[in-house]
Structures are given as structure tokens and as C-alpha cells.
Amino acid sequence: MTMQELAVDRIRCDGSGFCAEVFPEMIQLDDWGYPIVAAGAVPEHLMAHARRAVASCPVLALKLRARAEAARR
Amino acid sequence: MTPLTLLDGPALDTPESYDSHVRRLGRAPQGSAAMVDLLDAAGLRGRGGAAFPVATKWRAVAQRSRGDAAVLANGAEGEPLSAKDRLLMETRPHLVLDGAVLAAQTVRAREVVLYVGEDHRRAHAVMQAALRERPADERRSIRVLAAPARYVAGEESAAVHFVNEGVALPTTVPPRPFERGIAGRPTLVQNVETLAHVALVARRGDAGPGTALLTMSGAVPRRGVVEVPQGSTIGEALARAGGAAPGGAVLLGGYFGGWVDLDQAVRMPVDAAWLRSQGLALGCGVVAVLPESRCGVAETARILGWLAEQSARQCGPCVFGLRAIAEAVQRIAGGAAESGDMQRVQRWSQQLAGRGACKHPDGAAGLLQSALRVFAEDFTMHELRRGCVAGARTVAA
Numbered sequence: 001m002t003m004q005e006l007a008v009d010r011i012r013c014d015g016s017g018f019c020a021e022v023f024p025e026m027i028q029l030d031d032w033g034y035p036i037v038a039a040g041a042v043p044e045h046l047m048a049h050a051r052r053a054v055a056s057c058p059v060l061a062l063k064l065r066a067r068a069e070a071a072r073r
Numbered sequence: 074m075t076p077l078t079l080l081d082g083p084a085l086d087t088p089e090s091y092d093s094h095v096r097r098l099g100r101a102p103q104g105s106a107a108m109v110d111l112l113d114a115a116g117l118r119g120r121g122g123a124a125f126p127v128a129t130k131w132r133a134v135a136q137r138s139r140g141d142a143a144v145l146a147n148g149a150e151g152e153p154l155s156a157k158d159r160l161l162m163e164t165r166p167h168l169v170l171d172g173a174v175l176a177a178q179t180v181r182a183r184e185v186v187l188y189v190g191e192d193h194r195r196a197h198a199v200m201q202a203a204l205r206e207r208p209a210d211e212r213r214s215i216r217v218l219a220a221p222a223r224y225v226a227g228e229e230s231a232a233v234h235f236v237n238e239g240v241a242l243p244t245t246v247p248p249r250p251f252e253r254g255i256a257g258r259p260t261l262v263q264n265v266e267t268l269a270h271v272a273l274v275a276r277r278g279d280a281g282p283g284t285a286l287l288t289m290s291g292a293v294p295r296r297g298v299v300e301v302p303q304g305s306t307i308g309e310a311l312a313r314a315g316g317a318a319p320g321g322a323v324l325l326g327g328y329f330g331g332w333v334d335l336d337q338a339v340r341m342p343v344d345a346a347w348l349r350s351q352g353l354a355l356g357c358g359v360v361a362v363l364p365e366s367r368c369g370v371a372e373t374a375r376i377l378g379w380l381a382e383q384s385a386r387q388c389g390p391c392v393f394g395l396r397a398i399a400e401a402v403q404r405i406a407g408g409a410a411e412s413g414d415m416q417r418v419q420r421w422s423q424q425l426a427g428r429g430a431c432k433h434p435d436g437a438a439g440l441l442q443s444a445l446r447v448f449a450e451d452f453t454m455h456e457l458r459r460g461c462v463a464g465a466r467t468v469a470a
Binding site: 008009010011012013014015030031032033034036 | 243244245387388389390391393394397417421424428429430
């Protein structure tokens with residue numbers, strides 16, 4: 001099982017804030033309503049919440065991606 | 074003769090011709106996989122600001138190339154305090170072109186784009202004239218493009234975006250240019266000074282540490298570009314500019330870099346990797362001196378205001394965060410801090426990194442953090458509206 005992390009397309013994101021409502025364990029909002037996502041892999045027991053957060057984004061700016069993709073940079 | 078430095082050779086008031094360049098240095102060897110190993114051994118890092126290892130980047134593009142890659146030689150130089158890329162293009166255009174050709178051969182690229190800041194008219198004209206002196210096969214595969222004169226236009230995804238669609242704004246990564254760049258092909262984006270060093274390393278054939286171009290500005294007697302050996306000290310570079318009075322601060326690395334106490338900076342080496350290990354950056358090689366009599370808070374407020382204005386306005390944290398930070402620091406600098414301003418500024422300085430499509434917010438946050446550290450006492454005095462430490466110093470002197 002590959003570890004997954006949350007990634008925000010910052011250009012797409014318009015600060016609706018739904019993701020933080022659905023998944024406060026790993027997503028906070030800044031003073032302007034834009035998400036601050038906790039770094040690192042999403043723990044297995046929170047994956048369902050993470051998927052719900054991804055689905056909640058009205059502009060499809062939030063994604064789950066394999067950790068390796070970030071590590072390669 | 075062993076070519077060791079970029080600015081060796083004829084006087085710097087005119088561009089060196091191709092004839093003179095070849096007579097002086099000989100022709101560059103052919104780019105190949107061995108070239109990458111040589112760059113690796115030389116430890117060459119990018120000189121555009123990020124100091125990324127050159128060999129790693131070249132391998133990444135070469136691996137993906139099917140003979141159709143592209144090279145973008147980045148001479149946008151949008152950093153207001155930097156002048157070294159311009160000087161290099163204006164005086165040693167064939168070192169830049171040699172490096173670009175070597176890169177194209179090594180990563181098996183089909184085309185080379187020379188991306189030159191539109192404000193840098195002389196550099197643009199010189200590069201075009203230099204291109205006309207090159208062999209026909211090179212002329213056919215290289216073109217010169219004018220980069221829009223805004224700060225983020227030189228960011229690598231913005232540069233590729235401009236070549237592809239005429240829009241010099243950063244794009245969401247991944248994919249990064251080395252994966253999908255010009256016309257969707259693997260693209261090597263490399264600063265022009267970096268390419269000029271490649272041209273020297275290829276000829277020298279050894280792994281010597283080489284040199285760095287630094288732009289000296291602010292409170293020094295002779296502002297301008299100096300070339301210094303890698304690993305020499307900032308103090309030695311300052312001496313080349315006529316020296317700096319002790320007690321002030323240095324903005325190292327430009328608007329994307331950070332403040333350092335001058336008395337500490339003078340002992341630091343010109344070495345991007347070492348500076349990074351200390352949480353500092355050589356960036357694009359800017360060394361700007363702020364004298365002790367000038368207020369670091371006010372200067373930081375001015376730069377943050379400029380960076381906020383230069384945001385590409387695509388990402389919320391950058392659009393709103395940078396503006397709010399700039400306004401708060403301006404209030405503090407002007408002795409009009411509102412309750413909570415300092416705490417907010419402290420918090421915001423920790424919240425911006427990694428929250429834009431490009432590193433623009435990271436750069437502003439890094440600059441702010443360095444200011445809060447180096448000018449801590451000044452910030453406190455301003456916040457308490459007890460006037461400015463620099464002001465008090467000036468009065469005392």
C-alpha cells in the first residue's frame with residue numbers, strides 16, 4: 001500500500017473552506033480561508049476522511065497523491 | 074592557457090566576438106553523458122537562485138528525452154538588485170551560447186530558447202548579434218525571446234508557460250518543466266550564468282570549484298558585479314566593492330534571500346550549499362549593504378510591499394497573505410502598529426511557505442523571518458512606538 005498525501009492545486013483553490021470542515025484533523029484555514037494542510041502521509045485510519053475532503057472541493061483543487069511523487073522533487 | 078573565470082579576456086565595455094572567444098578559449102567540446110559526470114564532479118549548482126545541482130537536472134531531462142527535448146536559457150533576471158546575468162550576456166554572450174549548445178547536445182534537445190528580460194535591451198541585442206556569428210546549425214535551433222518585465226516571469230514554470238502560450242505566469246507543478254515543458258516536451262531550464270560556467274567546466278575538464286558572479290549594491294563605494302572564487306568570503310567580495318562600514322546588515326540573495334548581520338556575513342563563504350545549511354541563501358548572488366544608520370524595518374516593509382505587488386495574483390495565500398504582511402510591517406515601520414500586528418506578522422511568516430503554485434510566497438516569508446531575527450530589537454522599538462533603533466543611532470552619531 002503506497003502512502004498518500006494531500007495536495008492542493010493553489011491556482012484552482014478559491015478558499016471555499018469545505019475541506020477543512022470535513023477534515024479538520026489535517027486541514028486548517030488561514031486568516032483568509034485558504035487551507036493549510038498538515039505535511040506528511042495521511043494515516044490509514046483517516047483515509048476515509050481525506051477522501052471525503054477531496055470529494056467536498058467544488059473546484060477539484062484537492063487531491064490525494066502517492067507520497068513518492070513529492071519525494072522525487 | 075587555462076580559462077578559469079567568466080570575465081577573463083577583453084575589456085568589459087563591448088561584447089566579445091565569436092572570433093575572439095574561439096581564439097582565446099578554443100571551441101567547446103561536444104556535449105555528452107561524460108559532460109554530466111564532469112558537472113557532477115565539479116559540484117556545479119544553478120545560479121538563478123535555487124542552487125539546484127546541475128548534473129541532477131540534466132540527467133532528469135536526458136533520461137526523458139527522445140531527441141526532442143528543449144533547453145530554456147534563463148536570462149529574465151527580474152530580481153531588482155541583480156545585474157550579473159545582464160553583464161554576462163552583454164560582454165560574454167558566447168560563453169552563454171556555448172553552455173546552451175552543450176546542454177542541448179547532452180540532453181538531446183531539438184531547440185534552445187534564450188529567454189532575456191525585455192527591459193534588458195542591450196543584453197537582448199547582443200545575444201541576437203552573437204547568435205548571427207554562430208555556425209548555421211546552431212542558428213537554426215536557437216531563438217531569442219523577450220521575457221516580460223515582472224518578477225515571477227523568470228520562475229521556471231512561468232518561463233515555459235510564456236514560451237508555450239505567451240502567458241508568463243507560474244503553473245501548477247507537477248508536471249515540472251523537466252517532465253513536460255516547451256511544447257509538452259522534457260525541458261531543461263537553466264540560468265545563463267550557470268550555462269556560462271558549463272562552458273568553462275567543459276574546457277577546463279577538471280572539477281575545480283570555479284567562481285561566482287555577485288552583484289554588490291547599497292552602502293558600498295563601488296556598486297556593480299564582481300567575480301569571486303567559490304569559497305572566498307563575503308568580506309572579500311565586499312572589499313572588491315570598496316568595503317563596507319561595520320555594524321550594518323546585508324541582504325544576501327536579494328529579495329528572495331534574507332538579512333544577515335554584516336559583521337557575521339563578512340566571515341561567511343560564497344558557497345550556496347554551506348549558506349543553505351545555515352538557513353541562508355546565496356540566491357542569485359545579490360549582496361546589498363544596509364548601513365547601520367538606515368532602518369531595517371522600513372527597508373523590509375518596502376521590499377515586502379514590492380513583493381506583494383509582484384504576486385502573479387493566482388493563489389489566495391500569496392494574494393492576501395503578502396498584502397496583509399506588507400501592510401502590517403508598513404504600519405509597524407511607520408510607528409502605527411495596531412494591537413496584535415507583531416503576533417500576526419510572526420504567525421503569518423510561518424504559514425506561507427509551500428502554499429503557492431510557485432515559491433513567491435516562500436521567498437517573501439523567508440525574507441520576513443530573517444528581518445524578524447536580525448532586526449528584532451528594531452521591531453520591538455517600532456511596535457512600542459518608541460522610535461527607531463536606527464534613528465536613535467543616527468541621532469547619537
